[in-house]
Amino acid sequence: MLDALALLKTRRSVKPDQLQGPPPSAEDLDTMLTIAARVPDHGKLVPWRFIVFEGDHREEAGAAIASAYAAKYPDASGDQIYFETNRLARAPLVVAVVSSPVESAKIPAVEQQLSAAAAAQNLLLAAHALGYAACWLTEWYAYDAQVARAFGLDDHERFIGFVHIGRFDGTPEDRPRPALKDIVTRFEA
Numbered sequence: 001m002l003d004a005l006a007l008l009k010t011r012r013s014v015k016p017d018q019l020q021g022p023p024p025s026a027e028d029l030d031t032m033l034t035i036a037a038r039v040p041d042h043g044k045l046v047p048w049r050f051i052v053f054e055g056d057h058r059e060e061a062g063a064a065i066a067s068a069y070a071a072k073y074p075d076a077s078g079d080q081i082y083f084e085t086n087r088l089a090r091a092p093l094v095v096a097v098v099s100s101p102v103e104s105a106k107i108p109a110v111e112q113q114l115s116a117a118a119a120a121q122n123l124l125l126a127a128h129a130l131g132y133a134a135c136w137l138t139e140w141y142a143y144d145a146q147v148a149r150a151f152g153l154d155d156h157e158r159f160i161g162f163v164h165i166g167r168f169d170g171t172p173e174d175r176p177r178p179a180l181k182d183i184v185t186r187f188e189a
């Protein structure tokens, strides 16, 4: 297990087609989801939820994505439909993070969405801590109403993202990170 700072300094996304099985164990998945749910949440509204796609259910979900794709693009090729059917089967396991804002006079909807984004980030970190690799994707289907209905979202809900989780042999190459001098200023009146 990595120490906390090493963990935070080394998280890196790995694209779904580079993720291998086996999928996370049920115990590891519970740990990841428990950590995902441990986020700042103004008003303790629990304005998010998770949908797990695993095993053959990934292809069933992919069929719904492919069907939405075919409705948008009636001339789609067989190869493209196959690719869409396989969208959620590229990774051994996928977790959709759903923003599910609650009616509140006090807490703005945007804060509730930000809490859901924090849940997605916690999920990435928990996966990394447990030795898995992961990637947060939205792609086109996170914004498609037909897919949202097929996956059981209510009208007021939206996908924050689909976190693809699997294993990666080795250490993924890092990408350049912003220099602090470019993103940090110190307020002086």
Ligand SMILES: Cc1cc2nc3c(=O)[nH]c(=O)nc-3n(C[C@H](O)[C@H](O)[C@H](O)COP(=O)(O)O)c2cc1C
Pocket (backbone or CB within 6 Å): 011, 012, 013, 014, 135, 136, 137, 138, 139, 140, 160, 161, 175
């Ligand atoms: C809300 C959100 C949606 C994203 N959707 C996509 C996506 O659809 N496709 C993609 O290639 N990367 C997407 N990314 C970026 C990757 O998750 C990842 O951050 C990026 O590849 C950089 O890698 P890093 O996390 O190691 O810095 C998204 C990131 C966020 C925060």
